[in-house]
Amino acid sequence: xxxxxxxxxxxxxxxxxxxxxxxxxxxxxxxxxxxxxxxxxxxxxxxxxxxxxxxxxxxxxxxxxx
Numbered sequence: 001x002x003x004x005x006x007x008x009x010x011x012x013x014x015x016x017x018x019x020x021x022x023x024x025x026x027x028x029x030x031x032x033x034x035x036x037x038x039x040x041x042x043x044x045x046x047x048x049x050x051x052x053x054x055x056x057x058x059x060x061x062x063x064x065x066x
Contacts (some may be wrong), residue, residue: 004036004054008065014054017064018045021054029065
């Protein structure tokens with residue numbers, strides 16, 4: 001497992017409400033931690049039903065943590 005932490009407002013799959021992978025926001029929802037090796041399903045975003053890495057990007061990104 002290779003954990004990575006990125007700001008919650010970065011436009012990556014790991015911070016998107018459509019990405020079904022495991023992710024853990026910090027207490028203030030400023031950062032999101034996720035497994036950099038995990039590929040998870042996109043549920044309604046630009047790669048709908050595709051297996052995407054947490055570092056993936058697309059134009060249909062929707063912020064999950066505010």
